[in-house]
Every structure is written in C-alpha cells, then in structure tokens.
Amino acid sequence: MSIRGVWVILDYSDHPPSVLYSRRYPNIERRALKYSSKPFPHFPVPSDKDMCNAVMQEVGSVRENDLSQTTIRSCDKNWSKPVYELFEGRLWPVVLIQQKNIYFVTLPLSQHKLSEERPIPIEIPSIPVALELLISMAQILSNSPEKIKVDGPFLSSLHQFLSISVPMGTILETNVNTYSSYVPVLTEQTLPSQLPDLPSWKPVVFKGNPKLTLKIAEKVQLTQWDLTRSTTFWNTYGTVQCKTELEGVPEITLNLVIPQGGFGLRTIHTHPSVHMFDAQASTPDPEETNSITLQGPLMLAHTTSSTKIRFSPPLGWFTVCEYSCSERNLPVHSDFAPIKAYYEMKGTHKLEFYIHLKLDERVRNNFEYLEITIPLFNRGPIQTADIRPASMQVSISSDQRRLIWNVDKKFPKNLEQTLQATVTFPEDPGESVPGEDPLCTGLTAYILINFRILDFTISGIVIEPRSVVSFPQSKYKLVINRELSSAEYKIWNVNGDTVIPQLAQ
Incomplete structure (x- = not known):
C-alpha cells in the first residue's frame, strides 16, 4: 500500500x-x-x-x-x-x-x-x-x-x-x-x-545498551511413505536474521561457516542491505546453472567453507539472507531424516493404528517441543480412544477429529518412541465440517510431526563469534542463536493410497 x-x-x-x-x-x-x-x-x-x-x-x-x-x-x-x-x-x-x-x-x-x-x-x-x-x-x-x-x-x-x-x-x-x-x-x-542526516532505511538512531543479536532459523519439510521402499523426500531452508541495537549507522561483518560433513547449501539470496558476499571453497550446483548470481548457488558439503557477509542493518529484526539445502544435492545423505516415522492404520468405524518414531543419531536429542497430530478426517467425531501404553500423553482435540500426542522433550537411550491406539467412530459420520481433507478418505491418512530443536541445524551452518565485527568499532553484547523447526512434516499411512507423484505407477 x-x-x-x-x-x-x-x-x-x-x-x-x-x-x-x-x-x-x-x-x-x-x-x-x-x-x-x-x-x-x-x-x-x-x-x-x-x-x-x-x-x-x-x-x-x-x-x-x-x-x-x-x-x-x-x-x-x-x-x-x-x-x-x-x-x-x-x-x-x-x-x-x-x-x-x-x-x-x-x-x-x-x-x-x-x-x-x-x-x-x-x-x-x-x-x-x-x-x-x-x-x-x-x-x-x-x-x-x-x-x-x-x-x-x-x-x-x-x-x-x-x-x-x-x-x-x-x-x-x-x-x-x-x-x-x-x-x-x-x-x-x-x-x-x-534532524541528523540519516539514510531513509534507518531514520532513527538507537540509544541504549548496545546489543547485536544473530539468529539462524531453519525449517525442514518432509513427506514419507513406507520406509522399506525408500520413499522419503525432504527439503530444508532457513534464514539468517539480525537485530542491531547499536548507536549510529554501523556496518556489520560476519562469517557463515559450514563444517566438513555438513549437509551444505544449494542457494543463497541476500537482503538488499548486503553489499559484500564472498563465498570461498564453493562449487556451483550443475542443476542450477541458469540461476547462478553473485549470491551464488552453493554446494559446500565436502570441505569446511566460509562465507563472509557485510551489511548495513536497518531497524529491528530483518533477514540478512535466505538459503536452502536439499538431499538431492548430496546423495551420501539421501536416506537422512531428522525423525524417521512409520504410520500404519486400518479399519473403518473402529480404527487401529501404530506409530513408530526414531530419532536420527546425528540430531540433537533436546526438543523445545515435540507434538504428533493424528487427524482422522471424514469419519465424524471420535467416540472412544484406547491408548497403549496408557502412560502416553495423548488428548482429543476440541473438534473431536484429531488426536494430539505430546512426546517427551527427549527420546530414551534407544532413540525410539511407539504408540498404539484403537479409536471408534459412529457408523453414520454425518455432514462434513470445514477443514476436512477430501483426499483423506478410507485408509488414505497421514500424521503431522511438529517440533523445534534449539542450538541445532541440519545444514550445520554456524556463525563464527570472532568474525562478527562492527564498523566503527564499539563494545556490545553479542547473542547468537540457532534452531530447527518443522514446516510440513507429513507421514502417510502405509496401508492407504499415496499422493506422492513418484509413487503413482
């Protein structure tokens, strides 16, 4: 507007x-x-x-x-x-x-x-x-x-x-x-x-305790159907965000480092305030040759790599750069998934389902939250639910069409969690309600995994604290955070029809 x-x-x-x-x-x-x-x-x-x-x-x-x-x-x-x-x-x-x-x-x-x-x-x-x-x-x-x-x-x-x-x-x-x-x-x-002569993108000079906050926020999307047939597709993307509370109009320089063995980056797009982007030890992705720019598609998995970024931060929180990484760029990690899951459901008015979760050993076993949503569409409201083991924290949603499983913030030593349940529905489901998924009829169903892990990213990207420099130089408190969260982490029922195009054969 x-x-x-x-x-x-x-x-x-x-x-x-x-x-x-x-x-x-x-x-x-x-x-x-x-x-x-x-x-x-x-x-x-x-x-x-x-x-x-x-x-x-x-x-x-x-x-x-x-x-x-x-x-x-x-x-x-x-x-x-x-x-x-x-x-x-x-x-x-x-x-x-x-x-x-x-x-x-x-x-x-x-x-x-x-x-x-x-x-x-x-x-x-x-x-x-x-x-x-x-x-x-x-x-x-x-x-x-x-x-x-x-x-x-x-x-x-x-x-x-x-x-x-x-x-x-x-x-x-x-x-x-x-x-x-x-x-x-x-x-x-x-x-x-x-008033002082300031740029239009920063019309106010900060006054207060100096502080510089940097945050790497990564999200993972995943679609999985039957682990025995290797039908897992995942993609990860993230942002580097910054909030500068420094006096004057400073310039900030930092290094993004991807250690050897990290999952690497596919593309990076920077904010207009970034006026220097220097990627070292980078290799262009051959499938992205038409979109190669100075920001550069990167594939940095095989060596420790450093990318220097210099920018003039505007007011408040802003995104320094956006990046993505995908398993198709790194065949050695094509079987990777932060949480591997198996979902089996059968029945009509009386459903029996089994869910098995396994945390990858390379993922940090410390969740801020981990919640499994089990939607059961086009069957009417849930009448009864028998949960096994009974110690699991499972609740029925207010619309009585979903089960919510609150998993512990840490997996046990074997890094596995299981849930079995029997759910009954009325023989006459009645009229459908808004929000029902038309694809999820019969045995075609899925579960959603929602989680957030602090101080961890799939790409392995980190910010070197010693590389963070402001010009003109000043003393300030530096805070660097990382997190990984799920965007659309969907596991399909192995007994139902799949909606993944690659499996429609």
Missing part, C-alpha cells in the same frame, strides 16, 4: 489556513502516472497552497467574508467520507480526517486501471490503510503538550513517524505503539530540518 503525498493543514480562526507539514513521494508519483487512463487522466500532486485551498473549499468552515463566493460546496453533492475528490473531481481518491482545527490529508495510490466508472472506495485496499495512517498521525499530534503551530517543535515526532512507517511512500506500519518501541521518548524536540 502506497501514498503519493501527505499533508497536515492548520485552520485557526484568527489566522488564514496554512499547511503545517507536507511530504511527497516522487517514486510513487511515477507509479500513479502508469496507472492512469484516458477516462481519468493523471493529475499531478498539487502544491501546498493549492492543496490547502482545495481542502478548505471542500470541507473547511465558511467564514463571514467568504459567503459571497460561488465555489462553496453544493448541498446535493454525493458524499463518501472520509474519501473526497478535489479539483472538480480530477484528484481522487483523497482521504481526509479532521481533529479539532487540524486536517490530516493523504493521497493514496490507486493501483486499478480506472475504466468508465470508478470503483467504490472499499474496493481499493490502499484507502483503509491510508485512513489508519492518518488516525495514527492525529494520535501523535494529540500527545503534544504544547500548542500546535507552524514552527512548533513537535514536527520532529511526526517526521520520524512517517520516516519509519512510510519509507519511500510505502506504508509499512500504522500502529503508534510499534513506532514507540522503535523510538524512545524525545527529550529535546527539534524541527525536521534540524
């Missing part, structure tokens, strides 16, 4: 109306020109004076010396507050709200090719988002303890809010509380022209 411009107009009874604050976005204006059409040609963003006059003419209070004017709004005009049209309908849509004697105005970008008829305002997504932005701006100004005036010091808060919430004309955040978490309370208010 984007806006072409924003204005704050002040209308005191003892002074003529004037523009208190304005901001334009030329890059969004070029996009607006692209979306214009012949029935509704492009109307450029007006000057502050013209916009002020047009707003006062449309919604401003009528004064005694203005009663003779013939341009006062007509009583039979159709209204669609808070969306207006200005300049005899040539400038539309204009979103406007009023707080006492202050008018907040914005010109949202309509990304629709306007035909003979304009769409209704609710069909343009940028209009309600622009309205939320104006409400937040009004809330910021209402918190000012001083009288609002053209040269008032409160404008720095408004300028910083727009710099964070609407960088380059794109609305990213409209919540004032979120903005306040980025920016501490200003003790010395200054005018926008006196």
Whole structure:
C-alpha cells in the first residue's frame, strides 16, 4: 500500500489556513502516472497552497467574508467520507480526517486501471490503510503538550513517524505503539530540518545498551511413505536474521561457516542491505546453472567453507539472507531424516493404528517441543480412544477429529518412541465440517510431526563469534542463536493410497 503525498493543514480562526507539514513521494508519483487512463487522466500532486485551498473549499468552515463566493460546496453533492475528490473531481481518491482545527490529508495510490466508472472506495485496499495512517498521525499530534503551530517543535515526532512507517511512500506500519518501541521518548524536540542526516532505511538512531543479536532459523519439510521402499523426500531452508541495537549507522561483518560433513547449501539470496558476499571453497550446483548470481548457488558439503557477509542493518529484526539445502544435492545423505516415522492404520468405524518414531543419531536429542497430530478426517467425531501404553500423553482435540500426542522433550537411550491406539467412530459420520481433507478418505491418512530443536541445524551452518565485527568499532553484547523447526512434516499411512507423484505407477 502506497501514498503519493501527505499533508497536515492548520485552520485557526484568527489566522488564514496554512499547511503545517507536507511530504511527497516522487517514486510513487511515477507509479500513479502508469496507472492512469484516458477516462481519468493523471493529475499531478498539487502544491501546498493549492492543496490547502482545495481542502478548505471542500470541507473547511465558511467564514463571514467568504459567503459571497460561488465555489462553496453544493448541498446535493454525493458524499463518501472520509474519501473526497478535489479539483472538480480530477484528484481522487483523497482521504481526509479532521481533529479539532487540524486536517490530516493523504493521497493514496490507486493501483486499478480506472475504466468508465470508478470503483467504490472499499474496493481499493490502499484507502483503509491510508485512513489508519492518518488516525495514527492525529494520535501523535494529540500527545503534544504544547500548542500546535507552524514552527512548533513537535514536527520532529511526526517526521520520524512517517520516516519509519512510510519509507519511500510505502506504508509499512500504522500502529503508534510499534513506532514507540522503535523510538524512545524525545527529550529535546527539534524541527525536521534540524534532524541528523540519516539514510531513509534507518531514520532513527538507537540509544541504549548496545546489543547485536544473530539468529539462524531453519525449517525442514518432509513427506514419507513406507520406509522399506525408500520413499522419503525432504527439503530444508532457513534464514539468517539480525537485530542491531547499536548507536549510529554501523556496518556489520560476519562469517557463515559450514563444517566438513555438513549437509551444505544449494542457494543463497541476500537482503538488499548486503553489499559484500564472498563465498570461498564453493562449487556451483550443475542443476542450477541458469540461476547462478553473485549470491551464488552453493554446494559446500565436502570441505569446511566460509562465507563472509557485510551489511548495513536497518531497524529491528530483518533477514540478512535466505538459503536452502536439499538431499538431492548430496546423495551420501539421501536416506537422512531428522525423525524417521512409520504410520500404519486400518479399519473403518473402529480404527487401529501404530506409530513408530526414531530419532536420527546425528540430531540433537533436546526438543523445545515435540507434538504428533493424528487427524482422522471424514469419519465424524471420535467416540472412544484406547491408548497403549496408557502412560502416553495423548488428548482429543476440541473438534473431536484429531488426536494430539505430546512426546517427551527427549527420546530414551534407544532413540525410539511407539504408540498404539484403537479409536471408534459412529457408523453414520454425518455432514462434513470445514477443514476436512477430501483426499483423506478410507485408509488414505497421514500424521503431522511438529517440533523445534534449539542450538541445532541440519545444514550445520554456524556463525563464527570472532568474525562478527562492527564498523566503527564499539563494545556490545553479542547473542547468537540457532534452531530447527518443522514446516510440513507429513507421514502417510502405509496401508492407504499415496499422493506422492513418484509413487503413482
């Protein structure tokens, strides 16, 4: 959602109306020109004076010396507050709200090719988002303890809010509380022209205890059906995330290291703030030759490899890079799965199923959580459930169509867990409910494994603490975390039909 411009107009009874604050976005204006059409040609963003006059003419209070004017709004005009049209309908849509004697105005970008008829305002997504932005701006100004005036010091808060919430004309955040978490309370208010010269992607300088947090978050997807036929397909992808709480506009340099024997990376894509990416001891993936870039598809499993990254971090959490690795790149590890599982289920109204889990010995045996969801679709609500062994923590979901097995956070010494159960259903399942999987009829069924392991990744990628350097140099607390979690870890019933294309023979 984007806006072409924003204005704050002040209308005191003892002074003529004037523009208190304005901001334009030329890059969004070029996009607006692209979306214009012949029935509704492009109307450029007006000057502050013209916009002020047009707003006062449309919604401003009528004064005694203005009663003779013939341009006062007509009583039979159709209204669609808070969306207006200005300049005899040539400038539309204009979103406007009023707080006492202050008018907040914005010109949202309509990304629709306007035909003979304009769409209704609710069909343009940028209009309600622009309205939320104006409400937040009004809330910021209402918190000012001083009288609002053209040269008032409160404008720095408004300028910083727009710099964070609407960088380059794109609305990213409209919540004032979120903005306040980025920016501490200003003790010395200054005018926008006196604010320090900072880049648009970091309009606020951090003040507080310096801290740098780095996090490697990896996810694994897996589809498995009958281990005896080697029908396991898995893929892993992850991100390197960063949150920099350092003063000034620092540059951060770090090394991503993949030890020898790691599962390796297939592709890496970096954030625009990364301006140096140096991968050493890397070998391109022959199946990805058409997409080789400076970020480079990598296959780094056979040697210890290091990749140096230098970037200028923006505010808050952001993703430094995204990467993926797959078993098809590393045949030596093609039989790998963090948790191998076997699911056998049979029956109609009385189901008997058996689940066997085995943790790979290369995986860290310390889970933050490990939960098995056993959906039993298209059979109606569960009537009874006999769980064996009875010590297992198994519960029935609120909709009575799933069993939830909470496995211990650690596997026993043999790294195996088993569960057997007998579940009964009514002979007449009744009408289906929303969320039923149409594929899971008869013996076609699956279980979902949800887990998270801290301080572990499949790729083996780590960040060298000694390689993390900030420029200019400063003292800060460094925190590095890693985690592996499941994205869609699905085990199919060996007695049912498979939906894996490779097995449909």
